[in-house]
Amino acid sequence: MSSQARSDDRVAVESENAAAIHIENLGKTFDTSEGVEEVFSDINIDIEPGSFVCLLGKSGSGKSTMLNIVSDVLEPTEGQVRFENQDGSTDVTLGHVFQSPRLLPWNTCVNNIEYVHENNPDYTEQHAQTHLDLVGLSEHYDKYPTQLSGGQQQRVGIARALSTDPGVLLMDEPFSNLDEITAETLRDELLDIWQQLNKTVFFVTHDMTEAIQLSDRLLMLGQGEIYADLENPLERPREVDSDEFLKFRGEAIRAFHSIED
Numbered sequence: 001m002s003s004q005a006r007s008d009d010r011v012a013v014e015s016e017n018a019a020a021i022h023i024e025n026l027g028k029t030f031d032t033s034e035g036v037e038e039v040f041s042d043i044n045i046d047i048e049p050g051s052f053v054c055l056l057g058k059s060g061s062g063k064s065t066m067l068n069i070v071s072d073v074l075e076p077t078e079g080q081v082r083f084e085n086q087d088g089s090t091d092v093t094l095g096h097v098f099q100s101p102r103l104l105p106w107n108t109c110v111n112n113i114e115y116v117h118e119n120n121p122d123y124t125e126q127h128a129q130t131h132l133d134l135v136g137l138s139e140h141y142d143k144y145p146t147q148l149s150g151g152q153q154q155r156v157g158i159a160r161a162l163s164t165d166p167g168v169l170l171m172d173e174p175f176s177n178l179d180e181i182t183a184e185t186l187r188d189e190l191l192d193i194w195q196q197l198n199k200t201v202f203f204v205t206h207d208m209t210e211a212i213q214l215s216d217r218l219l220m221l222g223q224g225e226i227y228a229d230l231e232n233p234l235e236r237p238r239e240v241d242s243d244e245f246l247k248f249r250g251e252a253i254r255a256f257h258s259i260e261d
């Protein structure tokens with residue numbers, strides 16, 4: 001039986017866990033042929049459970065390096081990153097969404113999600129379908145990545161990240177390869193999902209409008225430090241052409257340019 005034929009056999013998406021992120025005295029250097037390059041040092045950030053935080057910075061400021069350390073892909077040179085569930089436990093699942101969706105081309109949408117649950121016999125095809133439903137792909141369970149648009153492929157990437165019920169969702173410029181209309185749709189959908197599922201989101205972007213649309217808080221990284229940390233005062237939903245939006249965008253852009261290149 002095809003996965004589509006079984007789509008009525010729904011399972012509920014469970015979610016109860018937004019975790020805190022504690023970045024403590026974090027520093028990173030790289031050894032290069034020109035010597036030791038310090039990317040940042042002594043960074044301290046506490047991120048509230050369930051909040052949506054955007055990390056901005058100029059090219060080369062260290063955004064991806066920081067996200068890779070938070071993801072445990074890179075070792076910090078100094079300091080640590082701690083995660084904390086709301087019951088105080090520290091065993092937190094991380095979900096990752098990358099700039100490109102990194103789907104396996106020989107797997108269908110459902111199989112691309114089931115693949116990350118290979119060792120979990122309780123995760124069934126119906127679970128994968130439910131996660132695809134969440135991102136609006138109910139009509140595409142059995143399609144292969146090449147049969148999907150770029151936006152649909154990224155939706156599968158988001159569904160795959162959510163399928164592990166992560167306490168923290170780490171997103172590295174996930175919409176930057178998409179056309180603006182598709183990106184706008186995916187931002188709206190991400191906000192709906194974030195509000196529905198109660199996740200902590202740590203989102204890297206170089207796009208100020210995107211950061212203001214999405215986040216509760218904007219962190220700006222540059223010259224080795226977090227040089228600006230702005231609470232987003234705007235109520236949701238946010239209209240990008242409203243006076244309040246444009247006023248805060250102006251303030252945020254001034255903060256962004258408050259350090260030298």
Ligand SMILES: Nc1ncnc2c1ncn2[C@@H]1O[C@H](COP(=O)(O)OP(=O)(O)OP(=O)(O)O)[C@@H](O)[C@H]1O
Nearest residue numbers: 030031032039057058059060061062063064065066
């Ligand atoms: N593996 C590495 N070895 C040496 N240097 C590195 C390595 N990875 C990153 N860097 C350096 O660290 C600095 C920060 O890079 P990073 O990719 O984190 O910046 P970024 O803010 O994400 O940039 P962009 O917006 O262009 O993606 C850069 O100077 C980069 O050259």
